[in-house]
Amino acid sequence: MKVLLISINAKYIHTNNAVRLLKVNSSFDTEIMEYTIKDDIKNIAEEINNKNPDVVACSMYIWNVNNFKELFKELELKNAKLVLGGPEVSYDPTYFLTNTKADFVIKGEGEIAFEELLKAITSNKDYKNISSLSYKDNGNIINNPIKEITDLSVIKLPYYIKEDIEHIPNKISYIESSRGCPYKCSYCLSSLEKTVRFFNTDEVKKAILYLMEKGSKTIKFLDRTFNANKNTLDLLDYIIENNNHKTVFQFEITGDVLDPKIIEHLNKKAPKGLFRFEIGIQSINEQTNLLVDRFQNTEKLFNNIKLIQKGNIIDLHLDLIAGLPLEDLKSFINTFDNVFNLKTKELQLGFLKMLRGTKIRFESDKYGYEFNKNAPYEIISNNALTNNEIKEIHLVEHMLELYHNKGYFRQNMLDIIISKESPYQFFLDIGNHFIINNYKMKGYQIEDIYKYVFDLLNGEEIYLLKQDYLVRSKIKPKIFFENIISKEERNLILTKLSQQQNIPLNKLYKHSVLIKKDFEYFVALYQNHISQTYKVYINKTP
Structure with a gap:
C-alpha cells in the first residue's frame, strides 16, 4: 500500500513534525511530500496524482486549509482514500467530511489512530473501534470519541x-x-x-x-x-x-x-x-x-x-x-x-x-x-471595536513591524518611541503620514523607512536616527539625507580622530561617514564588514 503524507508549510524553513510522526510510527511504506503555500496547486496535484497512491493523508492548519481545499479539487483520487488531520479539522470533522472529498478525519493526536486506520483499510475491517476517528458510513458521519495518548513514551520520535x-x-x-x-x-x-x-x-x-x-x-x-x-x-x-x-x-x-x-x-x-x-x-x-x-x-x-x-x-x-x-x-x-x-x-x-x-x-x-x-x-x-477601529489597529501593527520588529533601527529609535506620551499614537501618526503621502508600505528601501519618519521628528531625534542608520550598516552606506560638512571641517575632525584613536588618516578618509549636531561629530568607520563609531567634539566639552 502506497501512503503519501502531504504537508503545505507557511515557509520553506518550517518543518512539519506531524507528518514525520505519522511516518516513524507507521509500519507501512509512507512517503512525505512537503510543499509551501506559495507552490502552485496544480503542480502539487500533478505530483501526487502521478504517484498513484492508495492513501493520501493531509496535515491541515489555518495557514494551509484554503490551499488544501483547492488541491482537493485537482486530485484524481480514483480508489485512493483521503485522510485529513491537524488542528484545523480536528474540532469540526463533520464540516470537512461533508464539504470535501475526505473519507476520514483523525482528531487530535494521530500517531496511533493513523496506524490503526491503515491496518483497517488493508484488512477491510470496520472503523468503529478506532479512537479519534471520524468517517462516512452509508451516508452517515460517525464520530468516534477522541482519546489522548496518555503515555507519550509509546510514540517514536520524528x-x-x-x-x-x-x-x-x-x-x-x-x-x-x-x-x-x-x-x-x-x-x-x-x-x-x-x-x-x-x-x-x-x-x-x-x-x-x-x-x-x-x-x-x-x-x-x-x-x-x-x-x-x-x-x-x-x-x-x-x-x-x-x-x-x-x-x-x-x-x-x-x-x-x-x-x-x-x-x-x-x-x-x-x-x-x-x-x-x-x-x-x-x-x-x-x-x-x-x-x-x-x-x-x-x-x-x-x-x-x-x-x-x-x-x-x-x-x-x-x-x-x-x-x-x-x-x-x-x-x-x-x-x-x-x-x-x-x-x-x-x-x-x-x-x-x-x-x-x-x-x-x-x-x-x-x-x-x-x-x-x-x-x-x-x-x-465586535461590540467593543468597530471595523474602522480594527483597521486603525492594523495600520499601527504594520508600522510596529517596520519601525520596531524588523530590526531596521537600533536603540535610538526605541528610546524615541518610548519618550512619546503614547507609543500607539506615535505609530498611528507614522501610518497616517504614510497614507497621506502615498508612501510605499511594501517594496521599499531601508533608507526610505528612515526618511519617511523624519517629518515627524525634531532635530535631535533625526540626528539620533541618522546614527542608527550608520550603525546598522556593515559597509559604508548610501547617504540619503543632506549632510553639509565642509572640506575644512572634515579634515579637522578626521585628523583629530586619527590622533586620538591612532587610526591611519587615509583609512578614515576612505572608509568613514561623518554627521554632526552642533559641536558634536559622529563618525562611523567601516572595515572588514564591521562598523566602529566615535564621537568627536569641537569647541565644547561633551
Whole structure:
C-alpha cells in the first residue's frame, strides 16, 4: 500500500513534525511530500496524482486549509482514500467530511489512530473501534470519541529521519517536551486538550544534541507552556552545558508563573542570545482576561519581564491580541502602551481568530463578533471595536513591524518611541503620514523607512536616527539625507580622530561617514564588514 503524507508549510524553513510522526510510527511504506503555500496547486496535484497512491493523508492548519481545499479539487483520487488531520479539522470533522472529498478525519493526536486506520483499510475491517476517528458510513458521519495518548513514551520520535539530515541546517527544528496546556484560554485550541503530558527528559536531551550535531541553527519547542514542565531548569541547564555557539532555542513561556529564581539563574549562567522566550500577554484588561478564562497576574508578569530585560541575556518576544471581549480601543491602547514600554526586542500584535472548536467561537454572538468565515477566521468587529477601529489597529501593527520588529533601527529609535506620551499614537501618526503621502508600505528601501519618519521628528531625534542608520550598516552606506560638512571641517575632525584613536588618516578618509549636531561629530568607520563609531567634539566639552 502506497501512503503519501502531504504537508503545505507557511515557509520553506518550517518543518512539519506531524507528518514525520505519522511516518516513524507507521509500519507501512509512507512517503512525505512537503510543499509551501506559495507552490502552485496544480503542480502539487500533478505530483501526487502521478504517484498513484492508495492513501493520501493531509496535515491541515489555518495557514494551509484554503490551499488544501483547492488541491482537493485537482486530485484524481480514483480508489485512493483521503485522510485529513491537524488542528484545523480536528474540532469540526463533520464540516470537512461533508464539504470535501475526505473519507476520514483523525482528531487530535494521530500517531496511533493513523496506524490503526491503515491496518483497517488493508484488512477491510470496520472503523468503529478506532479512537479519534471520524468517517462516512452509508451516508452517515460517525464520530468516534477522541482519546489522548496518555503515555507519550509509546510514540517514536520524528527527529531522526535520514532524508531530513541534509535539510536540518537550513530549517527550523521543532521539539516537544510536553503536550497539552494547563490553561484554558477560550480562544486557543490547546484549551481543548484535557491533560498535560510529558516526554521522557532523557529522550528530549538526546534529540537536542542530535539536532545540534546535525547543524540546526534554531530549535523551537512546541510546548504550549514550556515552564509547566518540572524539568524546565534541568533542560535549560543541559542546553547551556552543551552550547555549541551556533544554535538558538525558542520557548513559549507563561510569564507570571515563571520562577524569578530561574530567571536570575539564567541571567548569571546562560550566554547572551542562546534563549528566546515568547510570552503571551494578550491583554492587561483584567475583565477581558477573565472573560476569555485567562487568570493572569499582570504585576508579577511585568516584574518577571523587567527582570529578564535587566539581565540582557534572554531575547524576549511578547504577544498581544486585538479584539478580545469588551476591550475597546481605549483599553487596547492602554494595553499596547504599557506593554511596549517594557522595551522588549519584539512585540507581535495579532488579531483574534475565531478558530473552529474554540469556546470563543461558540460565544461569538454573545459579544457581537463579526469575523471572516474563511481561514484564518479573523475578527472584523465586535461590540467593543468597530471595523474602522480594527483597521486603525492594523495600520499601527504594520508600522510596529517596520519601525520596531524588523530590526531596521537600533536603540535610538526605541528610546524615541518610548519618550512619546503614547507609543500607539506615535505609530498611528507614522501610518497616517504614510497614507497621506502615498508612501510605499511594501517594496521599499531601508533608507526610505528612515526618511519617511523624519517629518515627524525634531532635530535631535533625526540626528539620533541618522546614527542608527550608520550603525546598522556593515559597509559604508548610501547617504540619503543632506549632510553639509565642509572640506575644512572634515579634515579637522578626521585628523583629530586619527590622533586620538591612532587610526591611519587615509583609512578614515576612505572608509568613514561623518554627521554632526552642533559641536558634536559622529563618525562611523567601516572595515572588514564591521562598523566602529566615535564621537568627536569641537569647541565644547561633551
